[in-house]
Amino acid sequence: MNSLWLTENNVEKNFNNLSNDITTDVCIIGAGIFGLTSAYYLSKSGLKVTIVDKSDISRKTTGHTTAKITSQHGLIYTYLINTYGEQFAKDYLFANEEAIENIKNIIDTENIDCDFEKQSNFVYTTDRFELNKIKKEVDCVNTLGFPANFVTKTGLPFEVAGSIHFKNQAQFNPIKYVYGLCDCIIKNNGEIYTNTTVYDVKKADETFTTFTMGGSIKSKYVILASHYPFINFPGMYFLKMYQSSSYVIGVDTKKTLFNGMYISSSSPTYSLRTAYYNGKKILLLGGGSHKTGTPVTYDQSYLALEKYAKQLYPNSEILFRWNTRDCITLDKIPYIGPFSSTMSNFYVGTGFNKWGMTSSNVAANIVCDMILGKNNKYSYVFDSNRVNPIKNRTEVKNVLTESVNSLAIKKLKNSTVSFDNIPNNSGGIIDVNNQKVGVYKDTSRKYFCC
Numbered sequence: 404m405n406s407l408w409l410t411e412n413n414v415e416k417n418f419n420n421l422s423n424d425i426t427t428d429v430c431i432i433g434a435g436i437f438g439l440t441s442a443y444y445l446s447k448s449g450l451k452v453t454i455v456d457k458s459d460i461s462r463k464t465t466g467h468t469t470a471k472i473t474s475q476h477g478l479i480y481t482y483l484i485n486t487y488g489e490q491f492a493k494d495y496l497f498a499n500e501e502a503i504e505n506i507k508n509i510i511d512t513e514n515i516d517c518d519f520e521k522q523s524n525f526v527y528t529t530d531r532f533e534l535n536k537i538k539k540e541v542d543c544v545n546t547l548g549f550p551a552n553f554v555t556k557t558g559l560p561f562e563v564a565g566s567i568h569f570k571n572q573a574q575f576n577p578i579k580y581v582y583g584l585c586d587c588i589i590k591n592n593g594e595i596y597t598n599t600t601v602y603d604v605k606k607a608d609e610t611f612t613t614f615t616m617g618g619s620i621k622s623k624y625v626i627l628a629s630h631y632p633f634i635n636f637p638g639m640y641f642l643k644m645y646q647s648s649s650y651v652i653g654v655d656t657k658k659t660l661f662n663g664m665y666i667s668s669s670s671p672t673y674s675l676r677t678a679y680y681n682g683k684k685i686l687l688l689g690g691g692s693h694k695t696g697t698p699v700t701y702d703q704s705y706l707a708l709e710k711y712a713k714q715l716y717p718n719s720e721i722l723f724r725w726n727t728r729d730c731i732t733l734d735k736i737p738y739i740g741p742f743s744s745t746m747s748n749f750y751v752g753t754g755f756n757k758w759g760m761t762s763s764n765v766a767a768n769i770v771c772d773m774i775l776g777k778n779n780k781y782s783y784v785f786d787s788n789r790v791n792p793i794k795n796r797t798e799v800k801n802v803l804t805e806s807v808n809s810l811a812i813k814k815l816k817n818s819t820v821s822f823d824n825i826p827n828n829s830g831g832i833i834d835v836n837n838q839k840v841g842v843y844k845d846t847s848r849k850y851f852c853c
């Protein structure tokens with residue numbers, strides 16, 4: 404079944420597929436929310452932008468999200484302060500807070516009708532043993548200079564033990580929003596090609612060539628906005644993150660619904676918000692997260708959500724069921740910036756950890772500032788070339804093991820790659836004592852292994 408967003412906006416945007424060779428300033432691969440936001444900003448700044456997608460506009464993760472626009476990414480601020488210190492946590496928070504305002508500004512400036520509404524966001528627990536965690540998070544967020552408060556009363560149809568409350572967050576219909584972005588990109592002389600799969604990107608001198616079946620695109624800059632970076636080397640993102648799937652149901656509760664957006668802090672995680680369908684408010688209930696690739700039954704995924712919905716609203720009717728996946732980084736922070744330190748003018752934004760509505764806007768701003776030669780004070784937080792995540796050898800091993808069936812590894816699994824036949828500025832997976840090891844060889848023949 405399609406998502407609510409794709410059902411409501413079932414008239415697809417009509418774009419051609421690429422059928423000849425073209426030249427542009429910036430080639431953007433992927434028309435999800437990150438690619439389109441980047442294209443919006445860059446085309447507005449006067450650059451010639453071309454965006455290509457293998458499918459139609461935002462048919463993948465963005466078309467199946469729950470679209471809460473919030474800087475409250477679970478209980479992340481206690482973790483960020485403990486791991487990276489206050490200034491870092493503050494910059495993460497305010498980068499995402501600015502993103503909420505940026506999205507609102509785009510909607511207001513461009514008159515995009517996308518059901519945007521300001522809402523409070525809550526991370527709640529029904530378990531009194533979790534209360535200390537919630538209270539600690541409230542203290543941490545307040546230390547950062549943001550007014551969060553602890554509440555025990557919410558709009559939810561059940562009692563909570565406690566909750567952290569962020570005001571002035573938002574929700575919208577993501578497909579109506581990205582369709583609005585498409586109109587602006589075209590108005591700003593950008594080009595969009597759908598049903599155009601990119602299979603490779605090569606750089607010669609200072610020019611990139613992006614190859615598709617229908618033709619190639621020459622450009623000075625490339626942004627890889629394909630969600631999971633399908634180009635493996637030299638970026639090696641397949642070592643630095645994994646994918647997680649979750650399920651969403653759309654429910655006609657036959658009752659007056661709550662205000663606000665909610666997510667539970669403890670397992671099983673439930674995410675709740677409302678949305679409009681045929682002019683009526685319905686409940687979106689999400690949950691059932693698991694590492695993508697793990698076999699999961701209907702009972703464990705949709706049925707578990709349906710039973711919970713019926714427990715909350717006994718006479719309810721299930722209208723929609725959908726699922727999608729997002730990229731999860733090993734240190735909970737997205738990768739935004741240069742695709743690799745060895746490849747200038749090639750950028751990436753990925754690993755949004757199921758918080759891609761604000762993260763994609765943060766990413767678009769950072770990458771566009773890099774292309775336009777402007778400083779961005781938040782870029783260091785999301786540095787795509789940081790090595791900390793791959794120092795976590797246990798997690799990398801887990802990711803690698805789980806990636807064994809992924810396309811990236813499958814391609815390499817049967818090849819007899821050895822240290823010697825890995826070209827410079829490239830990488831491979833090699834067997835060392837029957838263990839798979841990721842290896843990258845830089846331009847000076849220095850090896851990096853994990």
Ligand SMILES: Cc1cc2nc3c(=O)[nH]c(=O)nc-3n(C[C@H](O)[C@H](O)[C@H](O)COP(=O)(O)OP(=O)(O)OC[C@H]3O[C@@H](n4cnc5c(N)ncnc54)[C@H](O)[C@@H]3O)c2cc1C
Nearest residue numbers: 433435436437457463464465468469470471601758759760
């Ligand atoms: C169930 C669920 C609920 C979520 N809810 C929220 C939420 O409430 N709030 C929030 O902030 N975030 C949420 N997220 C996360 C958010 O939806 C994602 O982070 C975000 O949509 C990712 O956008 P994207 O543009 O990076 O990827 P996508 O939307 O997947 O776009 C990537 C595009 O690249 C194209 N592409 C891929 N490969 C190629 C190729 N070779 N050639 C050409 N094109 C290609 C694809 O077709 C696709 O259109 C949720 C995630 C999940 C899984």
